[in-house]
Amino acid sequence: MAQLDTPLQLSAVLKPKIWGRKDLAPLFTAPVSPGSQNSPADPRSPGQELIGEVWITDDASRFLNGPVARLTLAEASRTYGPELHGSRWKDHRFPILAKYIFTSDWLSVQVHPGDDYARVHDPGSLGKYEMWYIVGADRRADILLGLKPGVDKDALKAAFEKGTSKNLLNRFHPKTGEAIFVPPGTVHALGPGLVLFEAEENSDLTYRLDDFGRLGLDGKPRPLHLEKGLEVTRVDLPALRDLPRVAFRSPFGLRRFVLASRYFAVEELTVQRIASFEGRKDRAEVLSVLEGEGRVETDAGWLAYCTGETWLIPPGVSRYRLVPGEKTRLLKFYVPDLDKDFRRPLARRGVKAAKVQKLVFD
Numbered sequence: 001m002a003q004l005d006t007p008l009q010l011s012a013v014l015k016p017k018i019w020g021r022k023d024l025a026p027l028f029t030a031p032v033s034p035g036s037q038n039s040p041a042d043p044r045s046p047g048q049e050l051i052g053e054v055w056i057t058d059d060a061s062r063f064l065n066g067p068v069a070r071l072t073l074a075e076a077s078r079t080y081g082p083e084l085h086g087s088r089w090k091d092h093r094f095p096i097l098a099k100y101i102f103t104s105d106w107l108s109v110q111v112h113p114g115d116d117y118a119r120v121h122d123p124g125s126l127g128k129y130e131m132w133y134i135v136g137a138d139r140r141a142d143i144l145l146g147l148k149p150g151v152d153k154d155a156l157k158a159a160f161e162k163g164t165s166k167n168l169l170n171r172f173h174p175k176t177g178e179a180i181f182v183p184p185g186t187v188h189a190l191g192p193g194l195v196l197f198e199a200e201e202n203s204d205l206t207y208r209l210d211d212f213g214r215l216g217l218d219g220k221p222r223p224l225h226l227e228k229g230l231e232v233t234r235v236d237l238p239a240l241r242d243l244p245r246v247a248f249r250s251p252f253g254l255r256r257f258v259l260a261s262r263y264f265a266v267e268e269l270t271v272q273r274i275a276s277f278e279g280r281k282d283r284a285e286v287l288s289v290l291e292g293e294g295r296v297e298t299d300a301g302w303l304a305y306c307t308g309e310t311w312l313i314p315p316g317v318s319r320y321r322l323v324p325g326e327k328t329r330l331l332k333f334y335v336p337d338l339d340k341d342f343r344r345p346l347a348r349r350g351v352k353a354a355k356v357q358k359l360v361f362d
Contacts, residue, residue, distance in 0.1 A: 002067035004083050005316040007296045007303060009064040010056060010073065012310065017052025018217060019105035019192070024051060026136070027100060027195070027290070027308045055099040056288060056310040059202075063312075065303065086283035086315045088335055095335050096264050097202045098288065098310075100135070103194045108222070109144065109165050109210040113232040114184035118205055121228060129263050129361075130200035132180040133331065135290065137173070141193035144169035146186055146239040153230050156187070160226060165210045170239045179258045179266070180241045181361055185234030197288065199264045199333050207232065244355050246346065250275075252322070257342060258331075261361040265336035271328040279317040285334045287311045292328030297321040338362065 012028075055061065059074035068076040068084075076084055077094050089095045112128035113121070144166060147156065151168045159165040169187060174180070174194070182188060187209065190196070207229035208222060216222040247256035247268075252275030256268040269275065271292070279285075287296075293306040298320050305311060305322075313320060322328065336342060338360055346356050 003316050004067060004080060004314040005318075006066050006298060006300060007317065007320060008066045008068060008312045008314060009303070010061045010310045010312055011064055012308075013055040013058040013060050014049075014051050015053035015055060015099075016049045016217060018050065018214060019103055019107055020050035020052030021102045021104045022050060024054065024100075024102055028054065050104070051102060053099050053101050055097065057094055057096055057098045057286060057312075059093065061310075083316060084284060084312075084314055086280065086335070088282045088337075093202050095202060096199055096286070096333060097204070098197070098199045098286065098333060101190065101194065101196050101198055103141075103190055103192050105192050106212065107190045108208045108212075109160075109169070109187060109189045110206050110208050111187045111229050111233050112182075112184050112203075112206060113228070115201075117184075117232055118203070122205055125205045126201050126203035127184050128201050128203045128205055129184060129261055130182045130198055131259055131261070131264070131266060132182065133197040133258060133266065133268070134174045134176055134178045134180075134194070135197055136176055136195040138193035140191070141173060142171055142191040143174050143180070143194075143241075144171055144187075144189040144191070145180065145182070145241060146170050146188070146237055147233075147235050152235055153233060156233065156235075157226070157230055160210050163210065163212065172239075172241065174241070177245070177268075178241065179243045179245075181243065181259055181261070182240070183237065183361070185232055186237050186240075187233055197331055199266055201263050240361075244358050246351055246355065246359060248349055252276075253327075257346060257359060259359050259361070260336050260338055260342040262338065263335070264333055265338075265341055267332045269322075269328075269330050269332055271322050271324045271330070273324070275322040275324075276319065277321070278319050279313060279315065280334075281315050282337075283334050284315060285313040285332055287313065288331045288333070290329040290331060292324055292326050292330075294322060294324040294326070294328055297323055
């Protein structure tokens with residue numbers, strides 16, 4: 001097999017949703033990029049459907065360059081395994097599902113199970129730890145996250161039956177740039193007016209608890225999963241939001257440690273000058289461009305990047321550089337070594353242990 005030693009661009013997959021949008025700004029407004037017409041869907045030409053989610057590391061995402069061009073992420077993962085996603089990850093599937101969510105209405109009230117419950121009750125599925133990074137939120141944008149103090153499962157079940165469940169959840173207006181951690185068992189719902197990035201285990205297992213009587217895209221009521229959902233709901237979980245913003249100046253601009261769990265870590269990079277990075281033999285890193293354009297360079301050559309694009313840096317890339325043509329902001333995500341990638345770097349920079357604990361979730 002050919003060596004994977006160059007940055008690899010991934011196409012995105014559009015997911016129509018009853019609560020989605022036609023306008024996917026500010027991330028996806030450019031013309032269709034060359035070579036992406038054969039992707040499952042292209043967010044640069046969303047058409048007339050309401051698009052709620054743009055999956056950027058979906059199994060069906062296609063590579064647009066390099067030895068894996070035209071292969072889906074699932075196909076390339078099966079074929080190349082550790083050469084694509086690194087030695088730290090043993091499964092044949094890519095470890096992280098990442099997406100952008102665009103809302104014009106409330107999503108359902110829902111909850112996700114953990115891995116152990118999923119294996120027993122939904123064989124073949126993983127549970128779901130997830131995180132949100134708020135890209136944008138208009139004035140009416142609210143999020144429901146976790147149960148109010150004193151709410152038990154009996155009260156929650158009664159509220160679902162009456163359609164009043166929103167009243168029992170913590171409600172807040174998110175801030176742009178805010179990071180939120182959503183472990184299994186956290187009851188939650190996203191409101192209208194949001195654009196957010198979501199990273200999670202490679203799982204789409206969701207137990208819908210309350211959908212407010214709406215009809216799905218097929219004209220039928222969307223199914224609820226009350227029994228399973230109540231079983232996995234944790235009434236004791238705090239709302240893990242408004243996490244500390246820990247960022248440091250660097251030669252290229254700014255590096256922010258957003259949050260990390262054993263399933264994924266997310267950093268935000270603001271690149272104003274050339275940024276040089278060492279590749280990692282044990283993992284792949286994925287770059288999602290929030291804004292800006294420029295070049296990603298290796299010793300073998302360079303490739304242009306722009307807003308809305310997703311680039312996977314495989315373990316075979318020993319070093320790479322980001323050369324911004326204009327100020328660039330991007331999210332970098334990967335499967336971390338929590339001590340090596342977050343705890344120790346933060347401690348060396350003088351961040352107190354109590355603050356680190358609010359960013360690192362074992």
